[in-house]
Amino acid sequence: MKLDGIGAVVTGGGSGLGEATARRLAQRGARVAILDLGRSKGAEVAASIGATAIFCEADVADEDAVVAALDEAVGRFGGIHAAVSCAGIGTAGRTVDKTGKPFDLKLFELTLRVNLIGTFNVIRLAAARMMQNEPNDEGERGVLVNTASVAAFEGQIGQCAYSASKGGVVGMTLPIARDLAASGIRVNTIAPGLFGTPMLMMMPEEARAYLAKQIPFPSRLGKPPEYAALACHIIENPMINGETIRIDGAIRMQPR
Numbered sequence: 001m002k003l004d005g006i007g008a009v010v011t012g013g014g015s016g017l018g019e020a021t022a023r024r025l026a027q028r029g030a031r032v033a034i035l036d037l038g039r040s041k042g043a044e045v046a047a048s049i050g051a052t053a054i055f056c057e058a059d060v061a062d063e064d065a066v067v068a069a070l071d072e073a074v075g076r077f078g079g080i081h082a083a084v085s086c087a088g089i090g091t092a093g094r095t096v097d098k099t100g101k102p103f104d105l106k107l108f109e110l111t112l113r114v115n116l117i118g119t120f121n122v123i124r125l126a127a128a129r130m131m132q133n134e135p136n137d138e139g140e141r142g143v144l145v146n147t148a149s150v151a152a153f154e155g156q157i158g159q160c161a162y163s164a165s166k167g168g169v170v171g172m173t174l175p176i177a178r179d180l181a182a183s184g185i186r187v188n189t190i191a192p193g194l195f196g197t198p199m200l201m202m203m204p205e206e207a208r209a210y211l212a213k214q215i216p217f218p219s220r221l222g223k224p225p226e227y228a229a230l231a232c233h234i235i236e237n238p239m240i241n242g243e244t245i246r247i248d249g250a251i252r253m254q255p256r
Helices: 015-027 040-051 063-077 103-129 160-182 206-211 224-236
Strands: 005-012 032-035 053-057 082-085 142-147 184-192 242-248
Touching: 005 015, 005 063, 005 103, 015 032, 015 040, 015 082, 015 224, 032 040, 032 063, 032 142, 040 053, 053 063, 063 103, 082 103, 103 160, 103 184, 142 160, 142 224, 160 184, 184 224, 224 242
Parallel strands: 005 032, 005 082, 032 053, 082 142, 142 184, 184 242
Antiparallel strands: none
């Protein structure tokens, strides 16, 4: 699918991977709706991109908010042809900590609600609108790109909730791709390793340097524009479907 002129939605577009993706899509000629929380910098990012971007306040797990945001995007752009889900939260805690206290079930539920249910909510609502698009020469009506994590495969100590949420994203990718194949909608997931997102950059420099050394090559943190480049390629390449692609410098996470 050509990026020039399409309508695209990026959740979590106010920072990190989502911001980089929104900016790259706009640079390639797409019109972009940034979906993020009101307290995010989503409005600032959209304003800095210019007339081809809008900001839509939405919690990805809130059906009504996402419906309103997608409808606004369709109204402004004439349709949605790509949706990249980058919104997510990171939580940490052992199943039972050293004092014998079990992991907070509400925190576990929140992590799944945002990372997994929120992703599926965007998928199902965006796909329903993509079905209204006229197919291109390849028969495509839309492309959905989700964000998992290498933690889906090698969750570390303390990542029970986070790994479960990202593992769920990986697990539903192929079934949804099969569900939507007859409608000409592709579905893929990117599983990033250690990237220099705002969450990770809050760590002390010494800790970040230690993590970077664990990456075989290149031995540095990933850069959000590298994620964005892959997201754009997935949208453009019609043969990539039902796949989860790691972008991690060949790291395989150790228990801690």
